[in-house]
Amino acid sequence: MLHLQSYGSSGSDTEPEEDKSMTSKEQAKEESPDATAHLKPIDSQYSVVKSLEICAAPLVVPMGQSEVARAVEPTIKEINYNPRYEELFAPVAGPENPFLTQQMKAPKNMLTGFVENAHISDFQFDNQRKTFHSYGYALDPSVDGKGTAPDEGPSYVGHLQAAYDTDGATVFESAKAKVSAGEKRKRERNDNPEDVEGFLGPWSKYEDEQTVARPSEKERAEIEEMMAKKHRRHKVKEDKPIEEKSILHIKDAFDYQGRSFLHPPHDVGVNLRKAGAPDRCFLPKAHIHSWTGHTKGISAIRWFPVSAHLLLSCSMDARVKLWEVYNERRCVRTYSGHRQAVRDVSFNNSGDKFISAGYDRYLKLWDTETGDVISRFNSRKIPFCVKFHPDFNKQHLFVAGTSDKKIICWDTRSGEVVQEYDRHLGAVNTITFVDENRRFVTTSDDKSLRVWEWDIPVDMKYIADPTMHSMPAVTLAPNGKWLACQSLDNKIVIFSAINRFKMNRKKTFTGHMVSGYACNLDFSPDMSYLVSGDGDGKCYIWDWKTTKLYKKWQAHDNVCISTLWHPHEASKLVTAGWDGLIKYWD
Numbered sequence: 001m002l003h004l005q006s007y008g009s010s011g012s013d014t015e016p017e018e019d020k021s022m023t024s025k026e027q028a029k030e031e032s033p034d035a036t037a038h039l040k041p042i043d044s045q046y047s048v049v050k051s052l053e054i055c056a057a058p059l060v061v062p063m064g065q066s067e068v069a070r071a072v073e074p075t076i077k078e079i080n081y082n083p084r085y086e087e088l089f090a091p092v093a094g095p096e097n098p099f100l101t102q103q104m105k106a107p108k109n110m111l112t113g114f115v116e117n118a119h120i121s122d123f124q125f126d127n128q129r130k131t132f133h134s135y136g137y138a139l140d141p142s143v144d145g146k147g148t149a150p151d152e153g154p155s156y157v158g159h160l161q162a163a164y165d166t167d168g169a170t171v172f173e174s175a176k177a178k179v180s181a182g183e184k185r186k187r188e189r190n191d192n193p194e195d196v197e198g199f200l201g202p203w204s205k206y207e208d209e210q211t212v213a214r215p216s217e218k219e220r221a222e223i224e225e226m227m228a229k230k231h232r233r234h235k236v237k238e239d240k241p242i243e244e245k246s247i248l249h250i251k252d253a254f255d256y257q258g259r260s261f262l263h264p265p266h267d268v269g270v271n272l273r274k275a276g277a278p279d280r281c282f283l284p285k286a287h288i289h290s291w292t293g294h295t296k297g298i299s300a301i302r303w304f305p306v307s308a309h310l311l312l313s314c315s316m317d318a319r320v321k322l323w324e325v326y327n328e329r330r331c332v333r334t335y336s337g338h339r340q341a342v343r344d345v346s347f348n349n350s351g352d353k354f355i356s357a358g359y360d361r362y363l364k365l366w367d368t369e370t371g372d373v374i375s376r377f378n379s380r381k382i383p384f385c386v387k388f389h390p391d392f393n394k395q396h397l398f399v400a401g402t403s404d405k406k407i408i409c410w411d412t413r414s415g416e417v418v419q420e421y422d423r424h425l426g427a428v429n430t431i432t433f434v435d436e437n438r439r440f441v442t443t444s445d446d447k448s449l450r451v452w453e454w455d456i457p458v459d460m461k462y463i464a465d466p467t468m469h470s471m472p473a474v475t476l477a478p479n480g481k482w483l484a485c486q487s488l489d490n491k492i493v494i495f496s497a498i499n500r501f502k503m504n505r506k507k508t509f510t511g512h513m514v515s516g517y518a519c520n521l522d523f524s525p526d527m528s529y530l531v532s533g534d535g536d537g538k539c540y541i542w543d544w545k546t547t548k549l550y551k552k553w554q555a556h557d558n559v560c561i562s563t564l565w566h567p568h569e570a571s572k573l574v575t576a577g578w579d580g581l582i583k584y585w586d
Helices: 024-031 122-135 160-165 171-180 217-239
Strands: 002-006 046-050 137-139 156-158 245-248 287-291 298-303 310-315 319-324 331-336 342-347 353-358 362-367 373-378 383-388 397-402 407-411 417-421 428-434 439-444 449-453 459-463 473-476 482-487 491-496 503-510 521-523 529-533 538-543 549-554 560-565 573-577 582-585
Touching: 122 137, 122 171, 137 160, 156 160, 298 342, 298 560, 298 573, 310 342, 319 342, 353 383, 383 428, 397 428, 397 439, 428 473, 473 521, 482 521, 529 560, 529 573, 538 560
Parallel strands: 342 383, 521 560
Antiparallel strands: 002 046, 137 156, 245 331, 287 582, 298 310, 310 319, 319 331, 342 353, 353 362, 362 373, 383 397, 397 407, 407 417, 428 439, 439 449, 449 459, 473 482, 482 491, 491 503, 521 529, 529 538, 538 549, 560 573, 573 582
């Protein structure tokens, strides 16, 4: 600290008496600044006293607290306070783990060990990598490119003899050396534009290039004839349908009154002929039956119309089976007539006929009772879905969505195509009739939904959104007002089935994993619940009003591809899976 003290000439603090008697002129002169005042020595007026004082504030801990050393985590990236030097560079706190092995104690900066930083250019790295793949050798990176002894040359890894023979030339250096040595491959030259037939230009071949031998005219004719025979034989084999057959698995096809198995039973405690739904539905609790008989996964299941006392299933084993739902729950009949897996089946309104769509490109109309094939239809494309027209006066018409983006309508009486709806950009997955069967809705792999007027081949409504995904399964609500669509982003989205066909964004059902699978879904008859399977074999039941997930359970060992709620039972539903089983739950 610097202290300045003033001293007078006489040692007193008062000025002399004669100074008080100065005239005003002299006083003004005294107050005026003197140009040479700064040149006067300071010792005549002031004396400088220098002293050094240390001011160190002690570390004070507030009352009621004790100083606790703070430990900084070694792996922390951000600190929310200002640590002292001692805290920041303190050793790692905590006892050493006595169970660590030497390998575990070794420092690591990655999962498999410790990697040292290496400084090498991208060009040199790619050059050595390509050299190793091409010639089998490269510079040894562990010795910094030099041998262990000072007089040794570079060290290599891989094919050492080739490295020593070529003096360690890399791919880049070899190509450069060849070009510089004139070893570039020479081309045949004919740059004369007047030679129309023999002009080669820059497209000429190399002098040492060997052209693949071309067949002569005679050999070409023989090859074409052989390929034509093979194609005709293959085509006939594929196009010719196999012999259809049907097996009845029950002893008596008719009862004592002459009624076939298509007639709904009366002794099951449920009126199967009424069209009304149960007043209230409940969640199923137990597995009560399994239908076994398919050797491969199930593709689709369908209730018998109105009564639902029979269940129709199609499978990847190229067979269609009819099962009893009540009494003994037997397999009634097996229909065999497809070469490949059957993708979809559909009953007509009375249930005496059904149509099957297979991957062999055939659509076949069957008699349900006798098992005979009434007619066959083929559009040269794979049918992915098929459905009869629901009106009773149009039961001779059915529509099928195919792999070539079309919806084709056939007349079963003539066997001819009567209408084509060709507006989709991908394979058609579903067809659903809405609005009292005056319209139908289709979904496709092009991630769109289209609404069509019946018999008008131009879509009246096109719905496509960047957030939409493909919807390979669609079902209509019992009241006909909503469409539930299984979306491949693991959601069930709802569209209105009347007026604008707008998506209801407040109703979205989530919780299951269906990406990649066309898991069919269904409503309970009273519209209280929505049921669906998923890719893990589980069955999910949601509340329709709140979209809350009520129940889920493991139904199958493989994909649960289809679920159906019984239209006359309050708590019974059927699930089908890729494990080849059809299970009944109550």
